[in-house]
Amino acid sequence: MASTGTRNSKICCGASGSSRFWIFDFRFWIEEVVLLEEGSRWRALVLLSVAELLGMSLWFSASAVVPALQAEWHLSPSGAAWLTLAVQLGFVTGTFLSASFNLPDVINARHLFALSALAGATANAVLALLAHTAAMGIPLRFLTGLFLAGVYPPGMKIMATWFRRGRGMAIGVLVGALTVGKASPYLINALGSESWRHNLLIASALAAVGGLIVARFVTDGPDALPNAKFDFHQIKHVLSDRSVRLANFGYFGHMWELYAMWTWTPVMIRASLASTGSRPQLAEVASFLVIGAGAAGCVIAGLIADRVGRTLVTSWAMILSGSCCLLIGLLFESSPWLLLTIAAIWGATVVADSAQFSTCVTELANPQYIGTALTIQTCFGFLLTTISIELIPLLVSEVGWRYAFMALAPGPAFGVVSMLRRRARPEADKIAGGRR
Numbered sequence: 001m002a003s004t005g006t007r008n009s010k011i012c013c014g015a016s017g018s019s020r021f022w023i024f025d026f027r028f029w030i031e032e033v034v035l036l037e038e039g040s041r042w043r044a045l046v047l048l049s050v051a052e053l054l055g056m057s058l059w060f061s062a063s064a065v066v067p068a069l070q071a072e073w074h075l076s077p078s079g080a081a082w083l084t085l086a087v088q089l090g091f092v093t094g095t096f097l098s099a100s101f102n103l104p105d106v107i108n109a110r111h112l113f114a115l116s117a118l119a120g121a122t123a124n125a126v127l128a129l130l131a132h133t134a135a136m137g138i139p140l141r142f143l144t145g146l147f148l149a150g151v152y153p154p155g156m157k158i159m160a161t162w163f164r165r166g167r168g169m170a171i172g173v174l175v176g177a178l179t180v181g182k183a184s185p186y187l188i189n190a191l192g193s194e195s196w197r198h199n200l201l202i203a204s205a206l207a208a209v210g211g212l213i214v215a216r217f218v219t220d221g222p223d224a225l226p227n228a229k230f231d232f233h234q235i236k237h238v239l240s241d242r243s244v245r246l247a248n249f250g251y252f253g254h255m256w257e258l259y260a261m262w263t264w265t266p267v268m269i270r271a272s273l274a275s276t277g278s279r280p281q282l283a284e285v286a287s288f289l290v291i292g293a294g295a296a297g298c299v300i301a302g303l304i305a306d307r308v309g310r311t312l313v314t315s316w317a318m319i320l321s322g323s324c325c326l327l328i329g330l331l332f333e334s335s336p337w338l339l340l341t342i343a344a345i346w347g348a349t350v351v352a353d354s355a356q357f358s359t360c361v362t363e364l365a366n367p368q369y370i371g372t373a374l375t376i377q378t379c380f381g382f383l384l385t386t387i388s389i390e391l392i393p394l395l396v397s398e399v400g401w402r403y404a405f406m407a408l409a410p411g412p413a414f415g416v417v418s419m420l421r422r423r424a425r426p427e428a429d430k431i432a433g434g435r436r
Contacts (some may be wrong), residue, residue, distance in 0.1 A: 040219075041162040045170055047218050048159055049177035054210030055117040055151045056181030057188075058124050058144050059087060061203040062137065063263065064185035064284075065196035067270075069137070072196075077393055079134045084263050086138045088386045090145025095379035098149050099235055104371025105228040109154035110214050116150025117211030121204040123147060128200035151210075152178065153378055157371040158214075160362045161221030168310060168359045172302020175355035176295035183291035186266060190284035228368045238373045243364045246422035248377050250314055251357035253415025255381035257321060257408040260388040261350050262291055265343060268332065268401050275333045286340050290347040297352030302359075310356040311423035317353035318412035318419075321346060325409040332401040353415075360422075 062069070062083045069075055069083070098104060103112060123143040131137040155178075156171055163170035185203055192199045238244060266287035273283045297317070305313040324346035331339040358374055365373035388408060395404035 041221065044162045044218060044221060045159070045173060047213055048155060049173050051113070051117070051210040051213040051218065052151070052155045052174055053177040053181035053184070054206040054213070055113075055120070055155075056148070056178045057184045057203045057206045057210075058120050058148060059182045059185075060084070060262070061124055061185045061188075061200050062087075062127065062141055064189045064266075064287075065199060066267075068196040069134075073132070073134050073137070075134055079138075081263075081390060081393055082134070082138050083141055084259075085386055085389055086141035087145035087148070088259065088382055088389065090142035090147075091149050092145075092379055092383045092386070093142075094146040094149025095153065095375045095382065098153070099372050099375040099379055100232065102228060102230050102234055102369065102372045103150070104154045104157050104375055105369050106230050107227065108220070109157045109371055110218055110220065112150045113154045113158070114211040114215035116147045116154075117207050117214070120144050120147035120151065121207035121211070124200055124207070125204040128197045128204065149375070149378075153371060153375040156358050156362070156374050158218065158220065160359075160370060161224040163221070164223055166306055167362065168305040168356055169299070169302035171359045171362075172298040172300075172305075172355040175351065175358070176298035179294035179298060179351050180292050182262065183288045183294075186284050186288040186291070190281050190288065225368055231369070234366075234369050234372045235376060238365060238369075238376050241365065244361055244373065246418050247357055247360040247364065248380070249418035250318075250415045250422065251354075251377055251381050252384055253411045253413070253418060254314075254318060254353055254357065255384050256388050256411025256414075257325060258350055258354065259382070259385035260392050260408055261325075261346065261405070263389050264392045264396075264405075265290060265328075265346070268329075268405075269339070269343065271401065272332050272334075272339055273336055276336055278336055282336075286343075290340070290343045293344045293347035294351035297348035297350075298355050301352035302355055305356050305359070309423070310360055311419045314353035314356050314419045315416045315423075317349050318415045321349040321352075322409045322412035322416075324349065325405050325412070329400075329402040329405045 066075070066080045066083065070080060073079075075083075098112075120143075123140050127137055127140040127144075131140060155174060159170050159174050160167060184206070185199070188199045188202050189196075192202055266283070269286055269290070270280075270283040273286070274280070301313050301317060324342060328339075328342050328346055331342055358377065361373050361377055362370050388411070391407060392404050395407055
């Protein structure tokens with residue numbers, strides 16, 4: 001901060017030795033503007049990350065209480081899987097509609113975030129209060145996913161308007177907060193009420209608070225552009241842009257693994273720990289920690305990627321997470337602590353690269369339609385997750401937990417190849433200030 005002397009410094013000019021004209025030293029005002037902007041962007045980082053964490057607590061709110069729902073609703077394993085698949089399909093539908101109409105670009109992304117979080121909280125609360133069968137619960141989970149499409153991509157767009165420098169770190173923090181938010185229902189289930197309905201209402205309340213934070217306290221950053229005009233052809237432009245396509249291919253390989261891991265690792269941990277006589281609460285807390293470990297992975301990967309390059313960091317993250325795909329099942333019903341250690345490493349690495357794929361899109365796509373480009377990326381990525389999520393229980397019934405997760409390894413392998421090809425192309429100089 002400028003000193004008081006600098007604050008009051010003046011330049012004195014004489015006219016004919018008699019008149020003096022005092023003018024302000026504008027260096028002070030420049031320093032003040034820079035400091036104000038620095039403080040504002042860190043404030044935006046904290047507030048937006050907290051809001052994202054709270055909003056995304058809706059995602060696995062029903063998945064976390066599946067044992068209670070199976071008992072009360074007499075759910076089959078397929079029915080239980082549909083509680084998660086419905087959210088994925090709702091999100092895919094929401095992102096497709098949002099991208100088709102350029103919603104994150106033609107209307108203010110903050111307004112879209114806030115309204116979507118409140119709508120998702122309402123759908124989840126209706127499930128908690130009124131649903132008594134899967135026939136009603138699954139459509140409400142679909143609606144929850146539909147509304148969450150207005151939370152995640154717009155959140156990344158808002159963050160990008162605040163951070164041109166250090167954007168990988170900033171979006172990494174945002175995705176890390178999202179990861180903790182998605183893990184939070186397991187913690188609520190372990191520490192909250194014995195009633196699954198009360199726990200879903202807690203998640204709804206958290207999401208509503210997240211929406212209100214964005215509506216009331218978050219502003220657009222200095223790099224925000226005016227609202228764009230509706231352009232239906234933007235989907236075609238994004239899909240045909242070679243500079244974006246390989247980054248999206250890397251993201252698709254990553255998504256093949258991510259949500260199947262997040263959905264089924266808690267189930268595997270419950271089964272494995274139950275076989276060793278561990279307390280049920282340990283499985284819930286362990287599931288929260290395993291998924292939540294991704295928050296640290298996202299932040300660390302973001303910090304490193306801004307300095308050494310996004311393609312390199314994403315490739316190493318997928319190499320490590322893909323290795324965990326091959327190893328984790330072999331530890332089923334073995335030492336709980338060894339299983340949980342590998343699971344935590346998997347949880348940290350499986351999502352560490354996620355923010356960097358999105359950051360690549362913000363650096364390579366048309367700046368006027370960044371929101372649309374991010375939404376298209378997430379739309380196709382989440383569509384892919386519906387296949388891998390459904391695949392794992394089929395494999396478990398055939399080969400058991402020891403080998404089922406191995407089917408996820410081709411995803412990160414494909415992602416590594418795509419990002420190394422991305423690294424070799426001349427457009428990679430646009431990523432992370434030329435750090436490939």
